[in-house]
Amino acid sequence: MLKGLAFGLCVLAAVAALLPLAITWIESRQARQAAGLEPYAAPAGPERHRSAVVYFSRSGNTALAARHVARRLGAELHALEVPAYALGVGGLARSALDAKARRDDPTRLPDIRPRTLDLQPFDTVWLGSPVWFYSPAPPIWAFVEHNRFDGQHVVLFNTFNSHFGDDQIAAFKARAMARGARSFEHRHVLRGRMTRQLSPADMLRAIDEAWFPAPDPPR
Numbered sequence: 202m203l204k205g206l207a208f209g210l211c212v213l214a215a216v217a218a219l220l221p222l223a224i225t226w227i228e229s230r231q232a233r234q235a236a237g238l239e240p241y242a243a244p245a246g247p248e249r250h251r252s253a254v255v256y257f258s259r260s261g262n263t264a265l266a267a268r269h270v271a272r273r274l275g276a277e278l279h280a281l282e283v284p285a286y287a288l289g290v291g292g293l294a295r296s297a298l299d300a301k302a303r304r305d306d307p308t309r310l311p312d313i314r315p316r317t318l319d320l321q322p323f324d325t326v327w328l329g330s331p332v333w334f335y336s337p338a339p340p341i342w343a344f345v346e347h348n349r350f351d352g353q354h355v356v357l358f359n360t361f362n363s364h365f366g367d368d369q370i371a372a373f374k375a376r377a378m379a380r381g382a383r384s385f386e387h388r389h390v391l392r393g394r395m396t397r398q399l400s401p402a403d404m405l406r407a408i409d410e411a412w413f414p415a416p417d418p419p420r
């Protein structure tokens with residue numbers, strides 16, 4: 202009986218130790234896959250872009266979604282960097298701890314680079330992020346706190362595996378409006394749990410269908 206219990210505990214401990222390694226391996230593979238897809242450079246020239254896309258992405262999926270949105274809109278594109286959240290077991294642990302800390306205390310925000318951007322020229326600002334602990338990840342909350350969105354339409358877009366909290370999206374909307382936004386929308390794409398997720402191509406197809414539906418043909 203005791204032997205059985207000890208064996209069970211050993212198996213549990215081994216699974217607990219291997220899980221972060223397995224997650225890290227999957228995340229790194231996804232990041233490599235997504236990195237090569239849909240390169241984007243905002244069109245050069247004197248014309249002003251009407252939209253900006255600002256995003257944080259750890260394992261490349263939100264980055265791919267952001268490039269896709271920017272390409273569709275001809276928008277300016279900016280990535281937010283947080284070196285402490287780099288791929289790997291350490292970055293995964295830091296991401297989880299910081300996401301939990303921000304949920305408990307909304308003033309606990311990470312250092313992001315860049316901290317501010319000149320968003321004045323834009324009508325619409327798209328803000329992209331993965332969902333961490335049912336909420337947009339801390340870097341995008343930090344970006345909202347450090348910037349203003351006066352008179353702008355803000356679109357929060359999330360990639361996620363299974364669930365997000367409507368209360369968290371409502372709280373994010375409240376912060377964007379408090380920072381000057383005129384209006385707010387939320388777009389999201391469900392990728393599915395880690396062992397059976399949408400391929401990058403399927404994710405982009407889902408985005409096209411849900412976020413950019415074709416207009417009804419004229420009758």
Ligand SMILES: Cc1cc2nc3c(=O)[nH]c(=O)nc-3n(C[C@H](O)[C@H](O)[C@H](O)COP(=O)(O)O)c2cc1C
Nearest residue numbers: 258259260261262263331332333334335362363364
């Ligand atoms: C620390 C952490 C917490 C997460 N929490 C959630 C969650 O609460 N709900 C969910 O659906 N997905 C969650 N995910 C999965 C990510 O939202 C999902 O894989 C996302 O598409 C990753 O985007 P990225 O590749 O741009 O980093 C979490 C991922 C990490 C690393």
